[in-house]
Amino acid sequence: MIGGVAWSTLGDLTLRHLYLAGLPLLIGLVLSVPLGWLAARVRWLGPPLIAGTGLMYTIPSLALFILLPLVLGTQVLSDVNVLVAMVIYTVALLTRSVADGFASVPAPVRQAATAMGYGELRRVGAVDLPLAIPVIAAGLRVAAVSNVSIVSIAALIGVSQLGQLFTDGFNRNAMGPILVGIVACVALAVALDALIVLVATLLTPWSRRRVPA
Amino acid sequence: MIRFEHVTKRYPDGTVAVDDLSLAVPRGGITVLVGPSGCGKTTTLRMVNRMVEPTEGRITIDDDDITARPAAELRRSIGYVIQHAGLFPHRTVLANVMTVPRLLGWDRPRARTAAMEAIEKVGLTADQARRYPAQLSGGQQQRVGVARALASGPDLVLMDEPFSAVDPLVRADLQQEVRRLQRDLGITVVLVTHDIDEALTLGDSVAVMRQGGHLAQFATPADLLAEPADDFVASFVGKDRGYRALGFADVRVTPRAERSVQVGEQVRAGSGWVLVTDGSGMPLGWVDGTGWGGPVREDRLHRLGAVASPDDSARALLDAALSSPSGRGVVVADGRVVGTVTTQDVLGGLDRRHSVGSVGKDAEHTVGSVGVVEESGRVEGDAP
Amino acid sequence: MNQTVLMTWEWLTDPANWQGRGGILAQSLEHLRLSFVALLVAALIAVPTGLWVGHTGRLRWAAVNLTGAVRAIPSLGVLFVAVLLLLPRLRGELAFELPALIVLVALAVPPILSGTYAGVDATDPAARDAARGVGMTGGQVLRQVEIPGALPLIMSGLRSAMLQIIGTATIAAIVGLGGLGRFLIDGQASRQYDQMAGGAIAVAALALLVDQALALLQRVVVSPGLSSAARVR
Structure with missing residues (x-):
């Protein structure tokens, strides 16, 4: 037990939280x-594409969780609503990052690749995308951290994850579970963030500092 | 006008940017501070308007210690132009140029009038005055930067690498513009550059600085080329300084009389290269009369090459001769051909001067004196 | 599915739901009032601080890391903590409103602060150097050059702070705060999906409207010289 929460419950809720925030x-x-x-x-x-996806981000999360069943025909309590909502928020944040990332690829590099005979699609995969990774990763980190925070709100519509500790604690007037939930949420966010940094570093060995001789 | 007295700038980390500098910048004209990066030239310039405060020593302008008034007030009285223009992106060109007059407390109409005058002076239009900096080219932005420095009519203008960020053609334009403005307004310009060519082209006097903030030599461009103070200055002014010095060398060369024809007139075959002018004596080009004869038509004309004026430097005269298809460089005064010079004429003139003194030593000679006849003019191409 | 859409539509178009003390109109105004109060307080704290950090370069690391760190903290949890801590210590109307307002302000400060800081920090060094060089005092550089230049980023900081506020104000209905969130929370409690969905649509519309209004304001206050439309033709 920690803060009035069983370890096994905490583990289950953390996994559910990871699934609801990570898969999207x-x-x-x-x-x-x-x-x-x-x-x-x-x-x-x-501009219209970035403005359009960005517009989705203005919809408050609780409203989106509630409205999606109307659009998708799902049950109000279904995980699908939360997953789809989080995909929407992720796309809203990332489209701009990816566009910025592609724009950050130096034109001479792109032209050199084209001059060597890369076709458009192959060049994007082999040259543009790898070089855009640092900028995309930066956007992904923001999305990951805010996803973890937003998912907790789904507790208000009865979808269980770490946010459930907040509502349980509040209903029982107990601070313990709420604090445990906050710490677990932040820890999960930090862990996801670190994972993205690690993967991005592994994928871009050229941007690492020179290895000391 | 500006006097540096044992000025040293030492940063907290121990780096010495300027070391015991004493220098008197004369009133009027363009004084250039030049040197490799890290020589302290920019620091020196920025100490004049107190953008950098010296650690030791004293700087005076017209015998007034610059620390006597608040820094901001001092800066408002001194024009300031920097490398990337540093225009305020949220203000129109006009509002940018109005900045200093407004800071000085001038009312809007007066500030606007002064700004419009400055904008016209640097060759921009009223239409461009309404635009924002981002809507102008780099060269135009730099012109706005110059206009902003001139708007309140300062006696002294500081320029920190003002033309380094613009392309070479635009740079040459801007250099001439600054030269002209300095002359027209009678202001004093202190200019920092790392480009020795720019220093020699623009400077009335040039201070060469070396790493560690030392003044290596302060002299006229001609003297720098003729008598570099030490190896550093010699290597900094460059390998071909002898050739460059020709740009400051005056030679006594009298143009030879040159027979010319006009379009439509006859050229006899075998008459060699013949100069073609228009009715007023303005040179148009050359025709090759070596193996051809007949009436001169426009399409027969070869390019003129560079044209020199009688009081030009040896470099300009030599260039005219070398770039002319006939080997005879056209000398023009007031838009009319006064004659031609050959490379032999120019080199001969230089040789004669060497027996008197070294190149550039007697730069005060304004030699272009067409009156001094050394060889009687003869009519070329008149032989057959 | 069609049935629920129809019911939501009926709920939204029923004039009875719009009028009166707890109607959509009144709750929208209440939502706006709370949001703008929170935004104003947050801006009063964050803009001067951000200007100071940007102008002096001090506490830069704090400004940079603050937004990221705060984003990781779940607003719902913080809201409950604030209410549990403060509720016993407060009386009357304030008891419901103040804890929520504190959380709204706390969440809105970082985006405004980092936007303001980044805006000032992004001032072209050449423009700042020129401003000092032509004789502007520190205050004049800030007012005439740094703030106008920072406005686009200050405004986008305000916009994302406002989105955060409107969203969090919605969930704050669970601790008794007024506003459109009431329809979502009360509808959930009484299993009335038409009311929940209708309220959700109203909140989404309100958020979009406020954001667009701020975007419009941004266009008005930001110099055309700074917009990307003003490029070399």
């Missing part, structure tokens, strides 16, 4: 890469 992060990333590439590549499409 991956799906959102996969969706944002082509969207961000389009925004960076097609001049007239960029």
